Amino acid sequence: MIARVSLEIALRKEFDYSIPPGLIGQVEVGSRVQVPFGPRKIYGCVTALAGESARANLKPILKVIGAQTMVTPKVLQLARWIAEYYCCAPETALKSVLPEAVRKKRETDEGWKRQLFARALPPTGEFPRLPKRQQEVWNLIEERREILLTELLELAETTAATVRKLEDRGLVEISSEISERDPYAREHILPSRPLLLNPAQVTALQRVKTAMDKSPSTLNPQPSTFLLHGVTGSGKTEIYLQALAHALEQGKGAIVLVPEISLTPQTVERFKARFSSGKLQTLVAVLHSHLSTGERHDEWHKIRQGRARIVIGARSAIFAPVEPLGLIIVDEEHEHTYKQEEAPRYHARDVAIMRGQMEGAVVVLGSATPSLESYYNCKKGKYALLELPERVDNQKMPHVRVVDMRQAAYKEKGPPIFSPQLKEAITQRLERGEQTILFLNRRGYSTALQCPKCGYVAQCPNCSLALTYHRIEQKLSCHICGHNEKVPSVCPNPKCKNPAIRYAGTGTQKVEELLGKLFPTARVRRMDADTMKRKDDYRKTLGDFRVGKTDILVGTQMIAKGLHFPNVTLVGIIYADLALHQPDFRAGERTFQLLTQVAGRAGRGDVEGEVFVQAFAPFHPAIQYARRHDFTGFYEQEMEFREQLKYPPLSRIALLTLKGRNEDKVKFSAEHLRKVLGSAVQIPQSTAGTANAKPDHELKIADFRDLVIAGPAPAPLLRAEQFYRYQIMLRTRAMSKLSQALAKIIETLALPDDVTLAVDIDPVNLG
Ligand code: ADP
Ligand code: ZN
Numbered sequence: 001m002i003a004r005v006s007l008e009i010a011l012r013k014e015f016d017y018s019i020p021p022g023l024i025g026q027v028e029v030g031s032r033v034q035v036p037f038g039p040r041k042i043y044g045c046v047t048a049l050a051g052e053s054a055r056a057n058l059k060p061i062l063k064v065i066g067a068q069t070m071v072t073p074k075v076l077q078l079a080r081w082i083a084e085y086y087c088c089a090p091e092t093a094l095k096s097v098l099p100e101a102v103r104k105k106r107e108t109d110e111g112w113k114r115q116l117f118a119r120a121l122p123p124t125g126e127f128p129r130l131p132k133r134q135q136e137v138w139n140l141i142e143e144r145r146e147i148l149l150t151e152l153l154e155l156a157e158t159t160a161a162t163v164r165k166l167e168d169r170g171l172v173e174i175s176s177e178i179s180e181r182d183p184y185a186r187e188h189i190l191p192s193r194p195l196l197l198n199p200a201q202v203t204a205l206q207r208v209k210t211a212m213d214k215s216p217s218t219l220n221p222q223p224s225t226f227l228l229h230g231v232t233g234s235g236k237t238e239i240y241l242q243a244l245a246h247a248l249e250q251g252k253g254a255i256v257l258v259p260e261i262s263l264t265p266q267t268v269e270r271f272k273a274r275f276s277s278g279k280l281q282t283l284v285a286v287l288h289s290h291l292s293t294g295e296r297h298d299e300w301h302k303i304r305q306g307r308a309r310i311v312i313g314a315r316s317a318i319f320a321p322v323e324p325l326g327l328i329i330v331d332e333e334h335e336h337t338y339k340q341e342e343a344p345r346y347h348a349r350d351v352a353i354m355r356g357q358m359e360g361a362v363v364v365l366g367s368a369t370p371s372l373e374s375y376y377n378c379k380k381g382k383y384a385l386l387e388l389p390e391r392v393d394n395q396k397m398p399h400v401r402v403v404d405m406r407q408a409a410y411k412e413k414g415p416p417i418f419s420p421q422l423k424e425a426i427t428q429r430l431e432r433g434e435q436t437i438l439f440l441n442r443r444g445y446s447t448a449l450q451c452p453k454c455g456y457v458a459q460c461p462n463c464s465l466a467l468t469y470h471r472i473e474q475k476l477s478c479h480i481c482g483h484n485e486k487v488p489s490v491c492p493n494p495k496c497k498n499p500a501i502r503y504a505g506t507g508t509q510k511v512e513e514l515l516g517k518l519f520p521t522a523r524v525r526r527m528d529a530d531t532m533k534r535k536d537d538y539r540k541t542l543g544d545f546r547v548g549k550t551d552i553l554v555g556t557q558m559i560a561k562g563l564h565f566p567n568v569t570l571v572g573i574i575y576a577d578l579a580l581h582q583p584d585f586r587a588g589e590r591t592f593q594l595l596t597q598v599a600g601r602a603g604r605g606d607v608e609g610e611v612f613v614q615a616f617a618p619f620h621p622a623i624q625y626a627r628r629h630d631f632t633g634f635y636e637q638e639m640e641f642r643e644q645l646k647y648p649p650l651s652r653i654a655l656l657t658l659k660g661r662n663e664d665k666v667k668f669s670a671e672h673l674r675k676v677l678g679s680a681v682q683i684p685q686s687t688a689g690t691a692n693a694k695p696d697h698e699l700k701i702a703d704f705r706d707l708v709i710a711g712p713a714p715a716p717l718l719r720a721e722q723f724y725r726y727q728i729m730l731r732t733r734a735m736s737k738l739s740q741a742l743a744k745i746i747e748t749l750a751l752p753d754d755v756t757l758a759v760d761i762d763p764v765n766l767g
Contacts, residue, residue, distance in 0.1 A: 002053045003061060029047065083370075130169075191278070201238065228366040229375075245275075259331065263286075398609030399623065403613065423468070588622040654759060677709055
């Protein structure tokens with residue numbers, strides 16, 4: 001017997017090993033193994049078993065790691081698809097499907113935390129009379145039957161010696177046991193019961209359940225991917241919960257993906273509460289980046305062992321080893337954070353759909369502002385559209401007012417932060433004891449340090465980007481590479497040296513400061529990447545806001561989603577069109593989504609909410625459609641623009657980025673790659689089959705009828721972290737085919753040593 005092994009070193013190749021007699025029966029597809037590789041011992045994953053190998057003298061596998069296979073054959077198949085479609089090395093794809101915390105553990109058990117427990121033993125004979133102290137300790141142990149030793153010592157205010165005395169008497173056993181780290185152990189969660197659904201919810205849930213009831217083997221003409229389009233507060237989460245219950249009833253498990261930023265304790269609790277008791281009780285495992293390595297290890301194994309049947313997590317939770325898998329939910333499916341920005345550059349929503357197809361699981365995508373891609377797929381009949389047009393509580397959508405900042409700017413001689421209308425509205429809220437959220441998608445004090453005399457702007461020495469001014473720390477910092485420097489006292493331009501160097505633009509920090517001046521008695525808190533550095537900051541700031549200790553919350557997109565605060569009746573968006581000016585064809589879509597989401601924060605209680613959108617381009621369609629809460633209107637007009645330029649969803653994009661420290665070399669390499677691509681397209685069909693036929697990949701590329709190659713051009717952010725970046729953009733409808741052709745081209749492409757190529761299929765970030 002032979003095992004094919006993908007090693008954990010980037011070789012884009014698999015190797016055959018023999019299975020020694022002692023390990024026969026233990027090595028399976030998906031097993032993690034240790035193998036000899038040259039003089040080294042290396043870990044890898046078995047991807048196939050075979051009877052024989054093309055090579056002789058195979059070395060034997062040394063060890064099998066873990067009692068269970070780490071990667072299930074189904075997840076392995078998914079990793080294969082990722083490597084192919086996203087054009088990356090198979091071992092890179094394989095690596096991403098197992099959390100580091102699980103992969104790093106070399107032997108069975110090692111990842112588990114061992115701790116001492118004290119356990120009451122069943123009494124034998126008459127219970128002895130104990131000294132008072134020992135009796136108290138015994139009572140505590142007996143009451144709990146088993147208790148963590150450290151916890152016991154703390155509770156009983158005693159020492160280990162006392163407990164040992166009880167052990168000597170044969171009343172108690174102290175033993176080292178695996179203690180699972182539960183990141184939510186401190187929370188007290190009250191069970192929740194299913195709500196009675198309203199008619200729109202009933203229809204939506206029924207269709208999902210019907211699809212789930214179809215066995216995967218029957219030919220299924222109905223699409224089994226759903227797009228649940230419903231405004232915030234329309235009851236989407238309740239549908240998820242009831243669909244999850246249905247999966248459990250079927251004896252299956254499920255995965256719920258939420259964006260990292262929405263994975264708040266509040267969200268997790270809603271899911272835990274529903275499945276913490278009753279017939280369908282199961283553990284709900286949580287996977288996200290704030291867990292410690294140990295916690296992540298334990299959560300993953302709870303899933304692998306089938307004890308946790310529901311997994312809730314961010315992007316990479318899509319690889320959770322749930323088996324059998326009945327349902328995948330992708331909440332806020334339009335979120336860009338579902339796309340991984342390093343290899344493998346997968347999009348978790350698209351991986352979810354692929355995994356659903358592979359395993360016969362139903363996929364539900366949910367959003368108040370679906371991506372154009374998903375909505376388009378509904379129009380084409382690939383997904384089924386489910387709509388929840390109204391809020392559950394029949395609350396009105398907040399009233400949105402767009403404030404034309406050009407007029408305000410004119411009156412105030414320079415762009416102001418607060419229009420008179422917004423100032424007035426904040427004053428009213430303070431008087432009425434209601435709360436306000438102010439949103440600005442930019443942290444720091446101001447964007448740039450600019451000299452009013454010569455126009456000098458402080459730039460990052462590593463990136464082609466202006467530095468951001470942070471007033472309290474008195475520093476300039478780069479939000480790309482983290483470079484920091486002191487604020488100059490005079491203009492650094494040697495010809496200028498103006499001492500009155502000024503700060504252009506506005507950041508959250510400046511908004512906070514100005515609020516202090518305008519409303520000295522108001523309690524203001526700021527929430528952005530600078531103030532939320534520690535694990536608990538987020539929870540604490542929101543907790544204070546919830547109980548009314550804060551009047552005004554200022555923040556970046558961190559506060560844009562998923563928060564329910566009934567007492568918030570005013571939302572102000574300081575510069576709504578900031579995102580419109582990004583060099584990206586999705587700028588309008590992003591602005592629409594952001595405005596809709598932020599506006600959804602207002603008026604979740606009894607009082608109707610009010611939203612002020614301050615903009616310098618008040619008539620931009622993204623702003624106007626958001627004002628009217630009109631998603632379909634926005635979709636139709638935005639599709640016209642995408643159609644004209646053949647941008648997604650009417651095509652798919654492959655973005656090739658060349659990177660290096662030497663700009664000329666990067667540029668030259670990009671032009672070379674462009675030629676290789678171009679000549680591949682121009683090869684006439686008739687050369688096929690002739691004696692000196694061109695390599696296979698060139699013919700394949702020639703088959704593309706709709707392929708557009710744009711560039712090379714400098715990336716919108718030309719220089720980042722000292723690297724220059726040039727890009728080539730390819731657009732086609734046949735992306736799987738293009739990925740395959742690209743993989744072959746890359747294999748033979750010769751680049752200078754210090755220039756690297758990154759391939760991004762379906763990029764969401766064009767910078
Ligand atoms: P969404 O996920 O679309 O934002 P939720 O599912 O969170 O909406 O619902 C918003 C609020 O309405 C929640 O407090 C939820 O408990 C409540 N809710 C949802 N469905 C119902 C229902 N059928 N009856 C009563 N309350 C409901
Ligand atoms: Zn920088």
